[in-house]
Amino acid sequence: MSLVTLHDVLQPALQQGYAVGGLVTLGWEDMRAYVAAAEAENCPVILQAGPGCRAHTPLPVLGKMLRHLAEHASVPVVAHLDHGYTYDECAEALDSGFTSLMFDGSRKPLADNIKETRQIAEMAHKSGISCEGEIGFVGYSGGENSAGTDPSEAAIFAAETDVDAMAISVGNVHLQQDKEGGLDEPRIAAIQAATEVPLVIHGGSGVPTSQRKSLAINTNICKFNIGTELRMAFGAALRDAVNADPERFDRVSILKETHDPVMAAARIVLRNLKGQSDD
Template sequence: MTAAPLTEVLDWATRQRCAVAGLVVLGWEDARAFVEAADVTGLPVILQAGPGCRRYMPVQVLGKMFRHLADETRVPVVCHIDHAYTVEECAAGIEHGFTSVMIDGSALEIGANIEITARVAEIARRAGVSVEGEVGVVGYANGRPSAVTSPADAHRFAAESGADALAISVGNVHLQTEKSDGIDFEALRHVEAVTRLPLVLHGGSGIPPHVRQRLARETGVKKFNIGTELRMAFGAALRTSLATHHGVFDRNQLLAPTIPVLREAACGLLRELGPEAAGTEQ
């Protein structure tokens, strides 16, 4: 299967009354595990290269790696740049094979946010690439505080930016290691009332599974970004590998046991967010 734009899988999720997982990639092992999980479940997946990943590995390499993995599986795989802050970052992602880019103008006032998103959307349209934007501020655990998305700003952004998906802040927080019932459903309903764009929740690791499933089935949230809980699974598996394989110094041997653990965790997430008949052929 070839790599798919974000719009393709979000349209599918809307029709199926479910959501798609945007899984944060930091290297080969997790990217491979996530695509294997998509193949096992028969459900689409979004591979996300965020700022940390891009600092570690060049976009040119990531694009080829994501595309290779997409070509090896039977389901749609979105190759996504997450949290780009400049037009140039998005353009580089598009040039090197990514099928979706997220331009994060959430720290800007709404007019400037719309302007930079529209510039990215113009470039992306010519390449058949999807664009995700953000309105409101999704904060970080023990870091930058959140600012709930303004419905008025969301309405204007949806009408003027050219974005295909809208990330919002309604109680979701980045980098949470523990689950919290913090989603403000009333704030979410206010945003849903003013736009039909598929909605995205960053900080999906901090949302309990039953709440994620309810959001996927009953609301306009069609994409969840999930990284922290998968990094925790990776770290635990790696520590076990190091403790078990005394005298082994080959990094490939030490990292190999993390792949099945990550694959199992990703399978669970894809099925949790997917259609009620998840795991069947789509």
């Protein structure tokens, strides 16, 4: 059994100078491909169920899917709730077998964010699992603008919530389809100087690969969330499979053809976060 918590995989990353991929899942096909990629790279992986995934599949079902994959994997696998917005949603994820809860109170005033995140962290820790919080709102490509993380507020947030990981806003944006953004490294350094908690970058698809690799090795950023670029790989593979035979209608045979391309894309992501080249 290789089901572990977020703390279990991020502390070694923090101490040894690498990052772990928080790979955003939407269903069985990508979950399975991500675990296969992690096994091929011999590294841990964090399987993340975000709001879009949960809108499609109920949390209890997702929990069983993630736990099944983890329990049969040869590498550590975290079953992670991504962007939980309420206490009840986080509690349901805990009851459904998730081993890590990410509570997103980043739109709230600092005091409210601290109070509510601390409640989630306490609930998680009492059950032996982990909690990730967010300080500084990370915006969306073509949508809400980001509000950058204040290093002094980050220090207060980390100290008062007791989170196992802290997501920060340092130029990262969700749903970017290119890698032309780049992160604010002086702000990252200031946040790191103020706290020792493992740091998390949401919207990692928009971060240039070379910067991801450098930050994974040289900073306390221990987790990059990667979704968009892997969804793009899945979409391309699915289109190729459908277009290759317009008469084919069996979805299982079609979806099988997404596995190898998505696994290959995920392997590159995971390899780079370990500081290796994508050759």
